[in-house]
Amino acid sequence: MQLLLGSGGFSGEKRKEQLVAAMRDFFGDIQKILFVPYAGHDHEGYVKRMHEVGFDAGYELVGIHRFEDQQKAVKDCDGIYVGGGNSFRLVHELHRHGLVTAIRDAVRSGLPYMGVSAGTNVACPTMQTTNDMPILEPSSFASMGLVPFQINAHYYPGKLWFQRDGEYQPHFGESRQDRIREFHECQPTPVVGLEEGGILRQNREQWHLSLARAFLFLPGQAEEELPQGVDIAGRLCR
């Protein structure tokens, strides 16, 4: 399999350039990429905006919502990119269009899969490590299971602050460590907390982390930082 899984938070010129370079390296010299905008509300607007801000990396992004037979569109394409937004909306639409199985089968047969944020989340066995609000009730939380672990996108360590009258105020909601511990109270699948701007790439049997930190959470254990620039398949796929 060939997977490029981005955390999200590719804000600012530097992170944008890094994502575009990773995307060019990943998809190579194909022309068109099938783009899945279902994590967003306005599908046409989403595809247009991706081109406008340069997140197309010079490829033609073709919105899957335009196809009558969307499962055939997956079979026929040279690369697929599932964009970010709301994971509940994305999973709801993927199930509704029969795309969970269609995309899984195509990717397992070699189709390069890129996901960012919600698109990374649905590559996991379930969408249950999302940070999103459950604005829609999908028929199932089950996702594509392209990887044998969960990813928590937009990960950050510790607690959060918001601003009031120009001062930083502590927020007392659960940290990501708290949330992942709660997940592990219910199921044992390993979770990778991937910081914003970071990428996990699978190339056949190898896995590489780049551009930001990531932490591996196993049930009942303290998280461990994953190394960058070396194959970490042995850590991720036990």
Next chain:
Amino acid sequence: MQLLLGSGGFSGEKRKEQLVAAMRDFFGDIQKILFVPYAGHDHEGYVKRMHEVGFDAGYELVGIHRFEDQQKAVKDCDGIYVGGGNSFRLVHELHRHGLVTAIRDAVRSGLPYMGVSAGTNVACPTMQTTNDMPILEPSSFASMGLVPFQINAHYYPGKLWFQRDGEYQPHFGESRQDRIREFHECQPTPVVGLEEGGILRQNREQWHLSLARAFLFLPGQAEEELPQGVDIAGRLCR
């Protein structure tokens, strides 16, 4: 109906004292309160901790998990308190034990209901304005519908920051305003963003906000701050 709905984030002595005073004023001179610890993992430990940290406000909290017939326990009690934690776990358990209807009926007949965080969330028509991770798949997102609007607990305005090496770093995930706008792309129910430490109290036909700010979100409109110290039933229950 008599409802006391807290946002959560009752951290620090001052906020704790405020919550305890509001709770004494709300429940009055009853002795025992039926406590629902299902948003947490360890039910016995949760009840014990509530007593240890003084969040019992001097009442005896009786865990509902100890009863063979939990629906009867709801009918028999003088007051009910649903604690915070993970809303997906809470809703999953409430449905599993047939408590959504049992609690709704009892509260509509006059039983005083207190909720904090997840316990506030489940008083709404659905749990779909939660901030929690979907660690469990409940049979339905439908909740008690004690109030005709949604509450987003632990609300904060604007964006968030985390700390790295002692410096504040911006986080690029969706703000609460973004998330509530996404909710309104799917359904029109009004949403109240209730800041940490804040309480919404219903006493028959009247609604009062106290101890923190809250903002009312209607579909397609900018949010408006709700006033404190006056009856806001006309704003909330249209």
